[in-house]
Amino acid sequence: MSLENTGLAHEEEHAGMTKAKIWRVFFILLGLTVVEFVIALGVPETAMPHLVRNSIYIILTLYKAYYIVAFFMHLKFEKYALKAGLMISLVLIVYFIVLMLIEGNYLHSHMTI
Amino acid sequence: MDTTAQLDEVKTTPWSGGRSPFSIEYGKLMMWIFLLSDAFTFSAFLIYYGAQRFSKTSWPDPDIVFQSIPGITDSGAPLVFVGVMTFILIMSSVTMVLAVEAGHRNKKKEVTWWMVGTIVGGLMFLGCQALEWTHLHHTGFWWGETPALDVLKGMGADGVSGLQFANLFFTITGFHGLHVTIGVILNIIVLIMTMTGVFERRGHYLMIEKIGLYWHFVDLVWVFVFTFFYLV
Numbered sequence: 001m002s003l004e005n006t007g008l009a010h011e012e013e014h015a016g017m018t019k020a021k022i023w024r025v026f027f028i029l030l031g032l033t034v035v036e037f038v039i040a041l042g043v044p045e046t047a048m049p050h051l052v053r054n055s056i057y058i059i060l061t062l063y064k065a066y067y068i069v070a071f072f073m074h075l076k077f078e079k080y081a082l083k084a085g086l087m088i089s090l091v092l093i094v095y096f097i098v099l100m101l102i103e104g105n106y107l108h109s110h111m112t113i
Numbered sequence: 114m115d116t117t118a119q120l121d122e123v124k125t126t127p128w129s130g131g132r133s134p135f136s137i138e139y140g141k142l143m144m145w146i147f148l149l150s151d152a153f154t155f156s157a158f159l160i161y162y163g164a165q166r167f168s169k170t171s172w173p174d175p176d177i178v179f180q181s182i183p184g185i186t187d188s189g190a191p192l193v194f195v196g197v198m199t200f201i202l203i204m205s206s207v208t209m210v211l212a213v214e215a216g217h218r219n220k221k222k223e224v225t226w227w228m229v230g231t232i233v234g235g236l237m238f239l240g241c242q243a244l245e246w247t248h249l250h251h252t253g254f255w256w257g258e259t260p261a262l263d264v265l266k267g268m269g270a271d272g273v274s275g276l277q278f279a280n281l282f283f284t285i286t287g288f289h290g291l292h293v294t295i296g297v298i299l300n301i302i303v304l305i306m307t308m309t310g311v312f313e314r315r316g317h318y319l320m321i322e323k324i325g326l327y328w329h330f331v332d333l334v335w336v337f338v339f340t341f342f343y344l345v
Contacts (some may be wrong), residue, residue: 011254016211016217017213017214018214019211020216022207022210022211022214023207026203026204026207029203029205030200033196033199033200033203035198036340036344037192040176040191040192040344041201043191043277054345055213057340057344057345058340058345059336060340061336061340063335064336065336065337068206068333068336069333071204071210072209072210072325072329072332073325073326073329073333074322075332077270078135078136078137079129079134079135079136079137080127081127081134081135082135082137082142082145083129085135086145086149089149090152092153093152093153093156093160096156096157096160097156097160097163099163100160100161100163101163101164101167103164103168104163104164104165104166104168105167105168106149106168107164107167107168108167108168108169108170111168111169111170
């Protein structure tokens with residue numbers, strides 16, 4: 001129905017994911033997860049402080065999220081308007097994280113148990 | 114050249130009208146908007162979890178809480194079972210993209226088999242989650258319930274943080290599990306539609322792409338749940 005208006009049928013083809021690309025992304029995701037496991041199980045607590053460890057986890061998680069959204073969900077190949085619209089909205093989540101961590105920090109300083 | 118062609122020449126930027134600036138099919142755009150709203154819901158859950166964990170002086174150690182492999186060992190294998198679950202979900206995400214890719218080539222048979230693989234992956238994940246929940250329930254965790262205080266102490270937690278952990282774990286993994294369940298049902302519906310040739314007659318497999326977006330989003334959420342419940 002709306003296919004004619006968007007010209008999607010043609011555009012989709014040259015920007016699609018090939019099988020080889022799909023498997024490459026899979027192995028990247030798998031590799032990143034394995035790295036997380038190695039850090040969690042193989043690196044002793046004394047060798048790596050908690051803050052560094054958690055920062056690495058979060059960076060690797062965001063990296064995995066990028067691969068899933070960009071390639072599996074195909075967002076990398078969409079129009080700029082869609083990419084920007086979706087990504088800019090997520091700034092609000094970052095704002096919320098900052099707010100709640102400040103709140104958590106305040107509560108922490110008043111915890112008696 | 115007629116007037117229409119001239120007008121077309123003037124208006125070339127994505128936002129100058131006459132066509133969609135997103136250049137994406139309506140249903141897919143709507144799926145993206147829904148997923149954005151769902152991302153906010155999951156973020157709210159996870160951020161609240163983060164704030165709670167941040168505010169407590171102790172928290173159950175994931176390496177101690179999650180150290181069993183149901184049916185194999187009761188202890189001593191931290192993260193192994195959840196690693197298997199993560200692998201299953203990533204795998205089923207891959208079979209989903211492969212179904213979408215086969216759909217682009219209008220190969221009904223390939224789409225069917227990749228969708229079957231995706232559904233099997235989804236069901237396996239749900240089965241694993243059921244085992245995980247059962248194990249935690251036997252340990253004494255449930256909504257509003259924790260094991261005895263000395264057991265919690267052994268996990269590095271206390272009564273307050275243990276209770277918060279229990280509530281948040283079951284709520285967040287439960288909400289994610291609900292999404293997986295809905296995803297499996299949607300996958301089964303599009304599998305039946307593929308097999309009965311609905312998409313073949315339609316001439317395109319866009320519905321697989323839309324359900325695929327949802328399925329990848331479920332995988333995406335698991336990546337975050339995995340990090341914040343099991344690793345951090």
